[in-house]
Amino acid sequence: MKSVTVYDIAKEANVSVATVSRVLNNTAPVKASTRERIQSLINKYQFQPNALARSLIKKETGMIGIILPDITNPFFPEVLAGLEQEARKQGYTFFLCDTGSSNMDIKEQYKRESQYLNILMEKQVDGIIMLGGRIDLYKCTKEMAKEVAAINKRVPLVLINGNLPGAEFHRVVIDEVAGGRMVTEHLIGLGHRDIAFIGGYPQMSNTVARLQGFRTAMEEAGLPVREDWIDHGGFSVQRGKNMMGRLLDMKEARPTAVVCANDLVGIGAIKAAVKAGLQVPGDISITGVDGVPLAASVIPELTTMSLRCLELGRSAASVMHQLISKSPGANVLTTLMPELVIRESTAPPRA
Amino acid sequence: MKSVTVYDIAKEANVSVATVSRVLNNTAPVKASTRERIQSLINKYQFQPNALARSLIKKETGMIGIILPDITNPFFPEVLAGLEQEARKQGYTFFLCDTGSSNMDIKEQYKRESQYLNILMEKQVDGIIMLGGRIDLYKCTKEMAKEVAAINKRVPLVLINGNLPGAEFHRVVIDEVAGGRMVTEHLIGLGHRDIAFIGGYPQMSNTVARLQGFRTAMEEAGLPVREDWIDHGGFSVQRGKNMMGRLLDMKEARPTAVVCANDLVGIGAIKAAVKAGLQVPGDISITGVDGVPLAASVIPELTTMSLRCLELGRSAASVMHQLISKSPGANVLTTLMPELVIRESTAPPRA
Numbered sequence: 001m002k003s004v005t006v007y008d009i010a011k012e013a014n015v016s017v018a019t020v021s022r023v024l025n026n027t028a029p030v031k032a033s034t035r036e037r038i039q040s041l042i043n044k045y046q047f048q049p050n051a052l053a054r055s056l057i058k059k060e061t062g063m064i065g066i067i068l069p070d071i072t073n074p075f076f077p078e079v080l081a082g083l084e085q086e087a088r089k090q091g092y093t094f095f096l097c098d099t100g101s102s103n104m105d106i107k108e109q110y111k112r113e114s115q116y117l118n119i120l121m122e123k124q125v126d127g128i129i130m131l132g133g134r135i136d137l138y139k140c141t142k143e144m145a146k147e148v149a150a151i152n153k154r155v156p157l158v159l160i161n162g163n164l165p166g167a168e169f170h171r172v173v174i175d176e177v178a179g180g181r182m183v184t185e186h187l188i189g190l191g192h193r194d195i196a197f198i199g200g201y202p203q204m205s206n207t208v209a210r211l212q213g214f215r216t217a218m219e220e221a222g223l224p225v226r227e228d229w230i231d232h233g234g235f236s237v238q239r240g241k242n243m244m245g246r247l248l249d250m251k252e253a254r255p256t257a258v259v260c261a262n263d264l265v266g267i268g269a270i271k272a273a274v275k276a277g278l279q280v281p282g283d284i285s286i287t288g289v290d291g292v293p294l295a296a297s298v299i300p301e302l303t304t305m306s307l308r309c310l311e312l313g314r315s316a317a318s319v320m321h322q323l324i325s326k327s328p329g330a331n332v333l334t335t336l337m338p339e340l341v342i343r344e345s346t347a348p349p350r351a
Numbered sequence: 352m353k354s355v356t357v358y359d360i361a362k363e364a365n366v367s368v369a370t371v372s373r374v375l376n377n378t379a380p381v382k383a384s385t386r387e388r389i390q391s392l393i394n395k396y397q398f399q400p401n402a403l404a405r406s407l408i409k410k411e412t413g414m415i416g417i418i419l420p421d422i423t424n425p426f427f428p429e430v431l432a433g434l435e436q437e438a439r440k441q442g443y444t445f446f447l448c449d450t451g452s453s454n455m456d457i458k459e460q461y462k463r464e465s466q467y468l469n470i471l472m473e474k475q476v477d478g479i480i481m482l483g484g485r486i487d488l489y490k491c492t493k494e495m496a497k498e499v500a501a502i503n504k505r506v507p508l509v510l511i512n513g514n515l516p517g518a519e520f521h522r523v524v525i526d527e528v529a530g531g532r533m534v535t536e537h538l539i540g541l542g543h544r545d546i547a548f549i550g551g552y553p554q555m556s557n558t559v560a561r562l563q564g565f566r567t568a569m570e571e572a573g574l575p576v577r578e579d580w581i582d583h584g585g586f587s588v589q590r591g592k593n594m595m596g597r598l599l600d601m602k603e604a605r606p607t608a609v610v611c612a613n614d615l616v617g618i619g620a621i622k623a624a625v626k627a628g629l630q631v632p633g634d635i636s637i638t639g640v641d642g643v644p645l646a647a648s649v650i651p652e653l654t655t656m657s658l659r660c661l662e663l664g665r666s667a668a669s670v671m672h673q674l675i676s677k678s679p680g681a682n683v684l685t686t687l688m689p690e691l692v693i694r695e696s697t698a699p700p701r702a
Binding site (some may be wrong): 063071072074077078080081084085093094095096097098100116119123237264267268270271274293294296297298299 | 413414422423425428429431432435436444445446447448449451467470474588615618619621622625644645647648649650
């Protein structure tokens with residue numbers, strides 16, 4: 001079947017291609033009788049305008065590129081679900097780029113981010129949303145930051161839960177310091193004094209912020225922070241098990257509660273504690289950060305700081321739509337407050 | 352900054368646009384000296400060929416569209432991770448379309464599939480991979496099947512773990528009947544005779560196949576299948592809790608083991624059993640199907656049939672690449688065998 005083009009429509013309607021384009025894209029008024037003639041030909045041939053050709057004219061693709069580090073970490077699908085819920089209403093579709101950090105050299109990941117940034121620019125997406133990766137670095141190199149700043153000048157860009165030095169970006173973030181603080185205050189409120197902090201990476205800003213919140217809460221309550229109870233080493237269930245194992249090996253002085261840097265580490269910590277014969281929360285209280293559905297699926301259910309993944313995604317989609325449609329008043333910085341979700345893994349310490 | 356186009360390069364190099372295109376796309380030989388002259392101009396202007404314009408000429412976008420039903424169900428991100436690992440090597444990128452079934456009217460989901468199929472055709476992707484949704488229906492309507500068959504004639508299409516009547520599709524599937532059978536045989540081998548099956552939907556082919564495997568194993572072992580111990584009602588943790596709750600309410604005769612239609616239902620079942628004061632696996636053995644990482648994160652760790660998500664994704668990407676590159680010998684049907692993963696949620700029944 002030879003497909004009908006915009007040129008065929010224009011010819012048969014005896015108008016210019018530009019006029020057909022105006023009807024298709026609703027970009028300028030067209031005389032009612034002409035519009036009707038064109039529309040009836042569009043219907044007759046079931047003409048489907050070629051999106052690529054059209055986007056060359058309109059300079060819009062309806063596509064938003066999303067760069068994220070690890071689709072198998074449930075935090076990211078949750079944020080994506082929020083993004084989609086909102087962006088779908090506006091008719092956007094997604095071009096998802098997974099840089100796949102979980103089993104990969106971290107430098108390889110940043111290289112892949114650069115590749116994807118280039119691909120997305122080449123594909124002429126309407127906007128780019130970044131999560132994780134270099135924007136989560138506490139100290140990102142100037143070179144890597146510059147690359148993103150250059151993209152930011154060419155296309156609407158929104159960062160979720162991260163930042164880069166040297167330029168101003170549109171950002172949607174959760175207050176991670178408040179998160180670390182609130183979850184620690186919850187444990188202090190239950191009567192805990194001996195509290196550890198495990199998980200994350202010291203070079204990542206989310207870890208730095210959550211730990212800062214932890215330290216602030218301890219300090220304000222007049223409690224000492226034991227540096228040998230602070231351990232970093234990743235965000236996975238397996239790393240959580242390992243870190244918790246090291247804590248439990250300190251037989252002379254064990255914490256009665258452990259703040260974990262995310263939910264997966266919290267789940268690993270629960271598993272390690274249970275394997276070691278401890279009861280959670282009877283013998284030891286454990287908390288997470290993220291609020292992924294998985295955290296409610298373990299036994300005992302994990303008390304956590306919800307980072308409100310869906311809302312993060314929705315807010316980012318909304319800022320992105322404002323930027324793409326050039327609506328005035330898009331917030332440069334949108335800050336959401338995390339929410340403490342008290343479940344079963346926390347209780348007062350044994351008397 | 353005015354951007355340099357392929358026309359500017361052609362003009363300055365004193366060659367035709369077609370010659371520049373040949374150098375850019377490596378589609379035909381160009382005299383070495385001419386090639387060098389063009390390449391040096393490309394370097395000089397840091398010329399980035401416009402992907403949209405280029406794909407209009409090459410009829411290739413390097414994009415694979417993926418339609419799936421629920422990014423927050425961990426099965427799908429795992430398959431996606433496999434797809435990406437493989438397709439990335441070939442230089443493809445993804446256009447992910449989440450039809451979002453989890454909180455949605457099922458008819459709405461099929462409608463969204465149709466929308467996405469149209470969008471992907473409009474965007475001129477190089478291929479489409481479908482997971483879940485209508486291809487998982489035991490009896491898909493002719494109309495919905497026809498729509499996909501029409502697409503299949505126009506662009507390479509691969510179905511993962513599903514099928515549609517009325518046409519032949521390239522498919523990569525896991526043997527779900529064998530899965531249901533092997534997991535049931537594992538329980539029978541442990542000495543169980545009173546085994547229930549819960550989860551899934553009777554209108555979905557994966558549920559029908561897993562249940563068929565269950566029935567075959569029971570029959571071959573000479574064990575009766577109690578129809579009141581077969582319950583369908585979904586694939587989520589919450590649904591698993593509800594279905595297990597109903598089983599446990601049958602106080603006169605309870606099963607000693609429960610085959611769950613997927614891992615999330617298995618996790619829900621464990622939670623319901625533990626809340627009811629039972630020990631898993633001491634009082635009751637529970638199994639899942641999927642093999643998502645989450646299944647190893649619960650306590651006790653879930654014995655499951657791994658559907659080999661990563662391999663499913665990799666195989667589908669490999670078939671897709673063969674179809675796009677028109678390599679001969681792409682398998683119409685690729686069947687993978689599931690793997691029994693024995694963990695902690697199964698044990699012999701109490702004597």
